[in-house]
Amino acid sequence: MPSSIDLSGRTALVTGGAQGLGEGMARALAAAGASVVIADLRDDQGAAVAAAIGGHFVHLDVTNELSWQAAIAVAVETGGLDIVVNNAGIEISSLILDLEPDDVRRMLEVNVLGTALGIKHAFRAMRPEGPAGQGGVVINVASVAATIAFPAIAGYSATKSAVDRLTRVAAMESGKLGLGVRVNCIYPGLVPTEMGAGLANDMAELGLYPSPTDAVAAVVELTPSGRLGTIEDMADAVVFLASDHAKFVNGVGLPVDGGMGM
Template sequence: MTQIDLTGRRALVTGGAQGLGEGMARALAAAGARVVVADLQDDLGPKVAESLGDGHGFVHLDVTDDDSWGAAVGRATGILGGLDIVVNNAGVEITSLIVDLDPAAVRKQLEVNLLGTALGIKHAFRAMREQKSGVVINVASVAATIAFPGIAVYSATKSGVDRLTRVAAMESGKLGYGVRVNCLYPGLVPTAMGAGLANDVARIGLFGSPEEAVGAVVELTPSGRLGEVADMADAVVFLASDAARFINGAGLPVDGGMGM
């Protein structure tokens, strides 16, 4: 999305070592922002940051840990000289029928997807409120708006991300922080997570094969295809830009119409 200029903006992207997060980090950098990739993957993350060029960086981050957030944001602001954009992208999906739910898997999704996003908003606000400007973009999912079998807990956590987004935007406004908070609802993208979901819903008997599961998703999508990483990354660049300056507390579907 080269027509949007984010030169001078400073961004942190969680889960930026691969998949959607990597694509978002690359798109922000291509638009002119300096980017810190934040991830648990200390092998992949630095390589992504290095490939972005000079002025970018990597920080280790466990999004479920408050102290890790504090340290990561401190290091990121040291690298960048401040912080203007936080993309709370890190997430996990563990497929299961409700009758087979594993409490440990439920807790993991709650902690990464919901607690991780809440802590990301907390530390973004603390880093940005004095400058009275900034943008937080939370990554929810089309799963927050549809009833797709096998992903009940994931869907619930992503619905929670939507509510967190809206309340956070209101708090920011009421307290005069000047930070916009929005979220996007990606459709299914054939990243490692998306491919894993197709395999998993077939494995537990909801579809005859992964290909059948993908076909069902496409059938539900008016645009007639799966999403691409670039579709989601371009939406993040837009929400981070001044072109979205009066968009606040909103959820942007980037799902080809699947969740309408």
């Protein structure tokens, strides 16, 4: 994280913050001085991360309206709400030939509806007449999958493309309504988290690559930077977008993929 970024006095809520990218983003925001609320279904893991960074934990099902209302209330009570990171998401690999409707519905619920509700409740809290009332920043986590044609992730790619569109429409609505909230998204490349490793294993099991190692090598081959992404790479981008360094960055998708999606 760039040492020049200071988020002191700001409160951030990070969904899916109990592990993986979300945990890294929460830790980076806290290191920059923000008060962080971890929002996740994993109560024990989430509470442990919150304790480690001096933050707070709230149970959140991103697909549930009442759960969002409760989580936002907790964040506001801790000192307001300035930053919402809609990171929670799931990926279920499948060839289109074998696509299961229930799997697609689940990804739509978590990745698209969950993000849409996050934007909705961030707007309601941050708008001038809201309980936080100071404007703020929403950062949605899309994926390089929204910009490339990679096999066996059609459903996931579709949902992450939707996150990109939600981001841009939300930014326009915020401006038109005078809400004072910037809305951006990032496109992470493949990161060796639990989800990233699972994707590599899926590619091998589906017969698309001889092994998970070969699947990872194929991703690296497509990446001009010549490596996988790291959690820190993604967290640095979130801290930047949350900061005043990005005060005129609005309604965009920021690739953090080493050039894979160019």
